[in-house]
Amino acid sequence: MNALIGGVAGAVTVLGVLLFVAGWRGTTGLLPPRVRARRPRMPRSGWDRWRWPISIGAGAVVWSVSHWPVAGALTTAGVLGLPVLLATSRVAQARIARVEAIEEWTRRLSDVLTSGAGLEEAISTTARTSPAALRSEVGALTARIAARWPIDKALRAFADDLHDPAGDLVVAALLLAAHRRGPGLASVLAGVAGSVAEDVAARRRIEAERARPRTTAKAVTLIALGVLAVGALNGTYLTPYGDPLGQVVLAVVAAGFVGCLLWMRRLTLPAPEPRFLAPRAESS
Structure with missing residues (x-):
């Protein structure tokens, strides 16, 4: 009987950890592998490099002190997932x-084209002064052009690297200009940039409206953790969770709580916007 209860506790604890991982990855795991590989990645910090050793070490310490495997697993998941939440x-x-x-x-790019430069030359020129957030993508586009890729194929690969509807809008204008090679591209790009600027302003307004539910979600999380910390200092409060059945109950409650937190997090994040330039299939 104890072995069965222990197995159930372990399975539910793993479920809680997987819920944390699901929230950590967001909707990325639901995307096709090729699209997922092109999604922009945020810069790695020192915490990103050391989070696994730190979280596993903290979980091991809690397990060794409390002799509760569920407490160790929850500590590991908490150290990993709390910064994400x-x-x-x-x-x-x-x-x-x-x-x-x-x-x-x-x-x-529009300013460089105004001076009379060609499309490929203008792209290469802007690579040196491109914003830091796009430096790798623009550099890859310049490298493809230098490697004699067809311009339409290089631009579509650039759109896949950006993986954003705003990037699709810019690339669509560049694709049309690459085929027609007529004057007026600079003014078209200036108009496209204005549209993207309006998109940025709209997104900022939406984020301002989402500030309140985000604050509520953070407050709920911190209050719950505070109550848990106070309860941990009271030995009699946690005594019922010390036996195998109590570990199962603790794992079930923790998994439900984690699921609610992840649900709240999803509600406060914008849904991915659909692209209108379909990703190109890579040749095998």
Whole structure:
């Protein structure tokens, strides 16, 4: 009987960890592998490199002190997932900053084209002064052009690298200009940049409206963790969770709580916008 209860506790605990991982990855896991590989990645910080050793070490310490495997697993999941749950505003602001970088690069490209440069030459020129958020993507586009890729194929690969509807809008204008090779591209790009700037302004207004539910979600999370910390200091409060059945109950409650937090996080993050330039299938 104890072995069965222990197995159930372990399975439910793994479910809680998987819920954390699901929230961590967001909707990325639902995308096709080729599209997922092109999604922009945020810069890795010191915490990103050390989060797994730190979280596993913290979980091992709690397990060894409390002799509760569920407590150790929850500590590991908490150290891993709490920064993700509390960083929704940072994720949203990073997405807006990326779209703003697309608008800034488009204006620079328009300015270079006004001086009489060709499309390929203008792209190579802007690579040196492109915004930091787009430097790798614009650099890859320049490298493809230098490698004698057909311009339409290079631009579509660039759109896949950006993986954003605003980037599709810019690339669509560049594709039309690459085929027709007529004057007026600079003015078209300036108009496109204006449209992207309006998109940025709209996204900022939406994020301002989402600030209140995000604050509520953070408050609920921190209050719940505070109650849990106070309860941990009271030995009699946690005594019922010390036996195998109590571990099962603790794992079930924790998994439900984690699921609610992830649901709240999803509600405060904008849904991915659909692209209108379909990703190109890679040749095998």
